[in-house]
Amino acid sequence: MQGILALSWCDRAETRGQEVAVGKWKSGAATGLTLAAWLVAAAPGGAYTVYVTNEKDNTVTIIDSSKLEAVRTVKVGQRPRGVILSKDHKWLLICASDDNNVQVFDARTMEYVKTLPSGPDPELFVLHPSGNPLYIANEDDNLVTVVDIETDKVLAEIAVGVEPEGMGMSPDGKVLVNTSETTNMAHFIDTATNATIDNVLVDSRPRVAEFTADGAQVWVSAEIGGTVTVIDAKTRKILGKVEFHIPGVNHDAIQPVGVRIAKDGKRAFVALGPANRVAVIDTATLKVEKYLLVGQRVWQLAFTPDERLLFTTNGTSNDVSVIDVEKLRVVRSIKVGRYPWGVVVAPF
Amino acid sequence: MGENANRRRCRGPACGKARRASLVSAAVAAQLTLAPIALGQQQGSTGRIPAAPSDPVKQTAIVLARELRDPSPPLSLLDFPPQDDGVAGARLAVNDNNTTGRFLKQEFTLEVVQSGAASELVSEVAKRVDGGAGFVVADTSAETVLALADALQGREALVINAGSGDDRLRGRDCRANVLHTAPSRAMLADGLAQYLVWKQWRRWVLVRGTGPADEAFAEALRRAAKRFGAKIVEERAFKVEAGSRRADGGHEQIQQQIPSFTQNAPAHDVLLVADEGGQFGEYFPYRTWDPRPVAGTQGLVPTSWHPALEQWGATQFQNRFRRLASRTMRPLDYDIWVAVRSIGEAASRAKSAAPKDLIAYLKSTDFDLAAFKGRKLTYRPWDGQLRQPILVATAKLPVTVSPQPGFLHQFSELDTLGIDKPETECRAFSP
Numbered sequence: 001m002q003g004i005l006a007l008s009w010c011d012r013a014e015t016r017g018q019e020v021a022v023g024k025w026k027s028g029a030a031t032g033l034t035l036a037a038w039l040v041a042a043a044p045g046g047a048y049t050v051y052v053t054n055e056k057d058n059t060v061t062i063i064d065s066s067k068l069e070a071v072r073t074v075k076v077g078q079r080p081r082g083v084i085l086s087k088d089h090k091w092l093l094i095c096a097s098d099d100n101n102v103q104v105f106d107a108r109t110m111e112y113v114k115t116l117p118s119g120p121d122p123e124l125f126v127l128h129p130s131g132n133p134l135y136i137a138n139e140d141d142n143l144v145t146v147v148d149i150e151t152d153k154v155l156a157e158i159a160v161g162v163e164p165e166g167m168g169m170s171p172d173g174k175v176l177v178n179t180s181e182t183t184n185m186a187h188f189i190d191t192a193t194n195a196t197i198d199n200v201l202v203d204s205r206p207r208v209a210e211f212t213a214d215g216a217q218v219w220v221s222a223e224i225g226g227t228v229t230v231i232d233a234k235t236r237k238i239l240g241k242v243e244f245h246i247p248g249v250n251h252d253a254i255q256p257v258g259v260r261i262a263k264d265g266k267r268a269f270v271a272l273g274p275a276n277r278v279a280v281i282d283t284a285t286l287k288v289e290k291y292l293l294v295g296q297r298v299w300q301l302a303f304t305p306d307e308r309l310l311f312t313t314n315g316t317s318n319d320v321s322v323i324d325v326e327k328l329r330v331v332r333s334i335k336v337g338r339y340p341w342g343v344v345v346a347p348f
Numbered sequence: 349m350g351e352n353a354n355r356r357r358c359r360g361p362a363c364g365k366a367r368r369a370s371l372v373s374a375a376v377a378a379q380l381t382l383a384p385i386a387l388g389q390q391q392g393s394t395g396r397i398p399a400a401p402s403d404p405v406k407q408t409a410i411v412l413a414r415e416l417r418d419p420s421p422p423l424s425l426l427d428f429p430p431q432d433d434g435v436a437g438a439r440l441a442v443n444d445n446n447t448t449g450r451f452l453k454q455e456f457t458l459e460v461v462q463s464g465a466a467s468e469l470v471s472e473v474a475k476r477v478d479g480g481a482g483f484v485v486a487d488t489s490a491e492t493v494l495a496l497a498d499a500l501q502g503r504e505a506l507v508i509n510a511g512s513g514d515d516r517l518r519g520r521d522c523r524a525n526v527l528h529t530a531p532s533r534a535m536l537a538d539g540l541a542q543y544l545v546w547k548q549w550r551r552w553v554l555v556r557g558t559g560p561a562d563e564a565f566a567e568a569l570r571r572a573a574k575r576f577g578a579k580i581v582e583e584r585a586f587k588v589e590a591g592s593r594r595a596d597g598g599h600e601q602i603q604q605q606i607p608s609f610t611q612n613a614p615a616h617d618v619l620l621v622a623d624e625g626g627q628f629g630e631y632f633p634y635r636t637w638d639p640r641p642v643a644g645t646q647g648l649v650p651t652s653w654h655p656a657l658e659q660w661g662a663t664q665f666q667n668r669f670r671r672l673a674s675r676t677m678r679p680l681d682y683d684i685w686v687a688v689r690s691i692g693e694a695a696s697r698a699k700s701a702a703p704k705d706l707i708a709y710l711k712s713t714d715f716d717l718a719a720f721k722g723r724k725l726t727y728r729p730w731d732g733q734l735r736q737p738i739l740v741a742t743a744k745l746p747v748t749v750s751p752q753p754g755f756l757h758q759f760s761e762l763d764t765l766g767i768d769k770p771e772t773e774c775r776a777f778s779p
Contacts, residue, residue, distance in 0.1 A: 140667050161447055162444050162448060180448075182444055255723075
């Protein structure tokens with residue numbers, strides 16, 4: 001571990017009015033904002049903390065969802081990509097891909113807590129719904145590594161296809177779905193035995209696997225194939241494929257990556273990479289309702305806990321777009337670090 | 349950067365005619381059959397294969413045909429190719445195919461057949477095809493690609509040309525049983541030209557060697573200039589005086605020779621070299637009379653792959669290769685990797701090991717391959733050429749990737765590179 005920026009950071013949930021006066025923010029624009037300015041912020045929904053990993057800068061940008069502004073930038077390990085919170089929201093876990101480990105920070109203070117073993121080149125990961133263990137895709141080693149986040153021990157390594165990436169967990173915690181980018185499969189893994197149950201061939205370069213909240217379906221995006229495959233979680237049969245057509249955008253540029261599905265199961269949001277759009281999909285028909293223009297090379301997505309806002313990481317334009325989920329409109333773009341990659345939102 | 353530039357087989361100044369003769373007798377190389385990755389070896393590893401136990405593993409046999417050629421040694425000690433140039437790419441692709449194949453009960457084997465004599469190479473490859481191999485990846489001269497294709501005509505076998513950029517193989521001499529993963533000279537020239545035009549470096553002086561490959565690349569550059577609105581303001585032929593590769597001394601004379609050779613050229617933005625054999629092009633950067641960038645076969649070059657490419661997930665791919673081969677990946681490794689992975693991809697999609705099914709799938713519009721170029725790669729239905737972005741690079745880093753922004757196409761922007769459907773002279777693929 002190196003370069004942890006030891007800024008004292010007030011707990012924003014409790015001392016929000018003072019925090020700006022501390023003057024620790026990297027963003028000059030944020031400095032000197034008053035409580036009044038904070039109160040008139042137009043963002044719908046509650047006040048949450050949004051964490052964005054900046055792959056090129058080795059930093060995490062922290063955004064206040066009520067202000068829709070970057071309020072802090074923290075140095076982390078090398079090439080931070082996947083980012084999640086522990087079940088109790090105390091810890092922020094970051095895949096530091098070029099450090100070949102997972103780094104744990106206190107989510108409120110951003111103080112470094114510890115480093116977890118991860119296997120080589122961790123990219124994306126998912127926690128068991130019970131809060132432990134952590135399942136990590138090792139893109140460089142055709143493995144999923146299972147790590148106990150309390151004892152920091154590697155519990156198992158599961159052999160999967162070439163370049164494992166996407167990690168989806170069923171809501172009941174029984175089934176893990178991993179995608180392998182060069183093998184082009186979604187591997188269904190029994191979390192009780194760590195044995196592979198099934199392997200479903202999808203389109204080229206699958207990036208993300210996401211279960212619906214009811215656990216009935218798994219949605220798998222294929223970046224090069226340009227589709228999202230919807231799989232029945234029980235039978236592992238393919239129920240359908242979402243296809244994308246954007247007038248005036250070259251078909252090759254439509255490269256689905258991030259997938260988020262609303263808790264009520266009615267709408268799905270898919271980030272389309274260099275097409276610079278997020279597709280809004282009616283889950284009943286698998287048809288695209290709308291394409292929302294966001295920043296460049298949009299990859300990962302995260303809802304606020306109330307699902308009123310959706311944040312997108314736009315890699316090549318170094319910003320985050322904020323989507324008003326109800327109005328289906330992009331309401332703000334927020335400058336972050338270079339090559340923003342992952343995003344997660346804390347309920348505080 | 350055609351077949352002669354990066355694809356040498358000799359490994360040092362000692363390489364010569366005697367080497368060719370000795371290799372003729374040692375025609376058949378090591379069998380590189382790679383078993384599927386053993387499961388359960390790692391602690392805690394439990395990647396159980398779910399397929400029904402009654403399903404037999406289906407085998408797909410791939411032959412890599414290497415023609416050992418004997419070109420002049422390169423100017424730079426850095427440019428001697430490794431002995432396993434291309435072979436390492438094939439090995440990595442077979443590993444990748446087998447990692448995928450173990451989930452589908454498919455297994456891929458690779459046999460390298462190499463010879464300095466084309467006729468012997470063709471007959472040895474034909475024996476493998478008689479033995480059931482359905483796929484021949486060719487790293488050979490253009491003539492030998494044709495000899496292989498014609499020898500295998502009528503059999504259920506496909507040749508994938510990964511070694512020759514010769515446009516006639518995609519044009520008047522195309523064959524229905526040949527696909528091409530190596531970019532054609534026209535694709536390379538177009539990829540470079542688009543970037544030069546994007547830079548507004550539209551006035552070119554072209555210095556070409558006197559060999560047929562140099563003339564072919566020069567012709568591709570002339571075509572590219574016409575297509576994209578550049579102008580070759582003057583051409584000069586550079587005659588290489590045959591001699592030893594080095595003497596004790598050298599820079600003194602080169603430092604005089606290149607400035608005087610490039611003196612009195614019309615106003616130009618960039619100097620292009622067409623030197624596929626790598627015999628003089630490296631002498632031009634920093635030595636020209638006018639201070640102009642050098643591009644073409646040396647200097648800023650168009651290429652299918654670069655050892656420092658890290659975009660589009662290429663980092664993991666490069667790491668995987670380096671672990672396997674203990675060196676960086678070269679364009680020939682990539683072109684052969686794409687060929688072998690194409691076969692694996694077809695097998696997993698067609699769910700078959702029968703060459704007939706796989707060949708049909710490879711040639712169908714359903715086929716696409718993810719190959720670390722940021723978009724899907726497909727084969728052109730009119731000549732069997734792989735559509736792919738072309739990197740434009742210096743020795744250390746990629747500079748850009750063509751097609752460039754603004755070069756539009758009715759169907760695929762990738763078809764702004766190389767010979768497009770309306771202009772193809774290939775008839776073998778016509779329905």
